[in-house]
Amino acid sequence: MTAVRSGETAGVSRSARAAQVLRSEWTKIRSVSSTAWTLLIAAVVTIAIGMLISALTRNEFDSMPIRERLLFDPTFVSFAGMTLGQLAMIVFGVLVVSSEYSTGMIRVSLAAVPRRGAFLSGKVAVAGALALVVGMATSFAAFFLGQAMLGPYRARLGDPGVLRAVVGGGLYMALIAVFSMGVAAMLRSPLLSLGILMPFFFLVSNILAGVDATKKVGRFLPDQAGSRVMQVVPHADEAPYGPWGGLGIMALWVIAALAGGYALLGHRDAQ
Numbered sequence: 001m002t003a004v005r006s007g008e009t010a011g012v013s014r015s016a017r018a019a020q021v022l023r024s025e026w027t028k029i030r031s032v033s034s035t036a037w038t039l040l041i042a043a044v045v046t047i048a049i050g051m052l053i054s055a056l057t058r059n060e061f062d063s064m065p066i067r068e069r070l071l072f073d074p075t076f077v078s079f080a081g082m083t084l085g086q087l088a089m090i091v092f093g094v095l096v097v098s099s100e101y102s103t104g105m106i107r108v109s110l111a112a113v114p115r116r117g118a119f120l121s122g123k124v125a126v127a128g129a130l131a132l133v134v135g136m137a138t139s140f141a142a143f144f145l146g147q148a149m150l151g152p153y154r155a156r157l158g159d160p161g162v163l164r165a166v167v168g169g170g171l172y173m174a175l176i177a178v179f180s181m182g183v184a185a186m187l188r189s190p191l192l193s194l195g196i197l198m199p200f201f202f203l204v205s206n207i208l209a210g211v212d213a214t215k216k217v218g219r220f221l222p223d224q225a226g227s228r229v230m231q232v233v234p235h236a237d238e239a240p241y242g243p244w245g246g247l248g249i250m251a252l253w254v255i256a257a258l259a260g261g262y263a264l265l266g267h268r269d270a271q
Contacts, residue, residue, distance in 0.1 A: 021113055021122035028100075029127060035095055039130070042088035042173065043138040049081025050142040054149035061153055073233035074155040075165045078146025082169065082230070083202075085138065086176045086223070089131060090197050093180025096127040097261075098190040116265045120185060124258065128178045135173030139166050161232040161243075168229030168247060175247075176201075179222060179254045185261025226250030 029035050057077050061069070100106040113119040143166045147154035155162050184193040201223050209218030218224055219239045228239060228246030241249065 018118070018122070021118055022126055024109075024112070025122050025126040029096060029130065032095065032099060034099075035092055038088045038092040038095065039134045042085045042092065043134060043141070045088060046079075046081040046085030046138050046173075047142045047145060049084060050078045050146040051149050053080035054078055054146040058150050058153060071233055071235065072153070073231060074147060074150050074153055075143065075162050075232045076230055077150065078143050079139075079165075079169055079230050080146075081142065082172070082227070086173060087198060087202060089135070089173050089177045090180045090201065091194065092131065093127065093177040094184040094190055094193045094197065096123065097181050097184035098188055098193055101188045102190055117262060120258075120262055120265055124178060124181055127181060128174060131177035132170065132174035135177075136167070136170030138173060139169030142169070155232065159232075164243060165230045165232050168243060171247060172226045172229060172250070175226060175250050175254050176223070179250075179257050182254065182257025182259075182261040186257070186264050220249060222250045222253035225253075 054074075054077050061072075064072075100109055110116065110119060113122070143157070143162075147156075157163055157166065180193070180197055183197060184190070187193045187196070205218065205221045205223050207218075208214040208221065209224045211218075225239070225241070225246040226249070228241070229243040231243065239246065
């Protein structure tokens with residue numbers, strides 16, 4: 001009986017500690033205004049650019065070459081702002097982790113939560129859930145408003161593959177944020193993290209995916225693979241994986257980044 005009570009007490013204690021870690025991380029995110037601003041910017045940029053490109057596409061559709069009209073993907077057009085919107089999600093993920101290092105608060109946080117796995121998992125859980133909520137809301141808003149701009153060329157949520165693409169867009173934004181958190185946990189410095197992630201996603205990845213010599217490698221990068229889930233109409237240069245397979249490849253990159261962040265967090269001092 002004593003052993004059973006001891007086990008129950010330990011279980012309750014672990015649950016209570018986990019809840020405290022989650023509340024602490026939520027408080028940290030709410031108290032830093034820059035994190036809220038980056039999420040707002042991610043949503044606004046993604047939706048606004050998607051609407052603009054959709055409106056321009058509607059005006060130019062009749063003058064487009066026949067091949068482009070045959071391969072026209074109205075759903076993917078409404079996600080045209082995702083390229084810039086994801087940069088704001090990267091900033092969000094980096095700030096959530098590295099801001100504690102830049103301010104020195106990491107010492108206090110690790111003193112309060114000595115188990116570094118619990119510390120990192122709590123931070124990823126709270127920030128990842130927030131990124132997922134914002135990502136889903138942004139993806140659905142970008143789709144509906146973008147399709148409204150396309151008018152007669154629009155797609156409907158019930159069309160084959162469209163709901164998958166819209167849900168996948170929200171998952172994509174959340175995974176970008178969590179991947180950035182893993183990288184920031186490894187590098188600790190916000191400037192170094194952003195200095196690597198921004199050029200990689202905005203320039204290097206697109207170059208590698210657009211050059212014939214490196215295209216086979218580029219299509220397995222996290223953003224190139226993950227963005228396939230948002231495409232409804234397959235392209236001529238179809239990758240050797242489907243929409244969910246591409247998102248799965250992106251998820252593997254995220255897991256690898258978090259594993260690297262956890263490994264380094266557990267083997268160095270807080271500084």
